[in-house]
Structures are given as C-alpha cells and as structure tokens.
Amino acid sequence: MSDVVLINPFEVEAGAEEAAIAYWERAAAHMRAQPGFVSTALHRAIGPGARFPLVNLATWRSPAAFAAAVASPAFRALTQGEAARFPHHPGLYTVIRT
C-alpha cells in the first residue's frame, strides 16, 4: 500500500489555541521519531468561526506504521491527559480524485 494521509481536525475552544498548539508539538515530536513517519503540517484557520480551528495533515508510509505509533505506551502517556480537551476526528485517507 502506498503512503496514507492522516487528516485530523481539532475542535479548539476560544482562548485554548496556544495550548492546543503546544499539545500538537509534543505529540509531533514523538511521531517524527516513529518508523514510517514521513511528514506533518499543522494548519490553522485564517479566520474566526472555523468549525475546526486547527487541522493536522500528516503522511505515513502505511496504516500499520501510524497504528503502531499511536498505540505505543509513550504516545498514550503523552496524550491521555489532554486529548479530551481538544476533541479531534482523525482519519487515514488516500487521494481518489485530483
């Protein structure tokens, strides 16, 4: 299977954006070191009122590589305290039309 794209929209309350970005930075630092990681880019909405003020787009070599990275005890320890604070809707995707 070719690369897969993680698209992870985050719901972020007003005033919590900096905390959400700091949370993303900690998680991204862990993910960058995992086998099969290719790239990541945190996107911020340019205007107010976006349903998802932050969206992470990342590329992984395979679904299995991503699954292993998020299943690791280190990632769980790193995220479990805060994940609920920023409801998010991760999914793995491939491109079907351009």
Add this chain to the structure above:
Amino acid sequence: MSDVVLINPFEVEAGAEEAAIAYWERAAAHMRAQPGFVSTALHRAIGPGARFPLVNLATWRSPAAFAAAVASPAFRALTQGEAARFPHHPGLYTVIRT
C-alpha cells in the same frame, strides 16, 4: 498573502459515497476554471467508520479568489440542490508548524 489551503471534510451517509463523489466532480470542474485556483485533491477514508469519509484539500492563490469562486451564481446554482445532502465544514488554512 501566500496561498491558502481549503480543507473541507464531508459527512457522507452509508451508500451515498458515489453520489458525493459525483457532486464533488461537478463542483471541482467549476472550481478548476476559476481565477486563483491552484489544485484540488479529494481524499477518501481508507477504513469504515470515519467521521468524515471524504475530505477535499485544495489550494488557492488567496482567500479572495476562493470567496469569489464560491459566491458566483454558477457555483450556487450547481451546488444549492445537493449541498445539504452532504454536510461539510469548509475552512481556509495556512500552515503554522511542520
């Protein structure tokens, strides 16, 4: 302002995916012809149960270019009948961390 990224997650009921893709294709055909359009890629979730089975990622030269494209009478006529069938959450973004 540099390019902006449209991230548009779609909620798609089971069995409605082909209709949603056809809807996207009609809209994309219109968008490709608009000033400021750069690229578009429709992403499909690789597994079942994704909150957003389809996500469109597109690049535009500016927020104004995108706003003009969606405000055009042609786009409104093309989408108004079906947009409600596929709830979606478009936002314009820039990258803030990689």
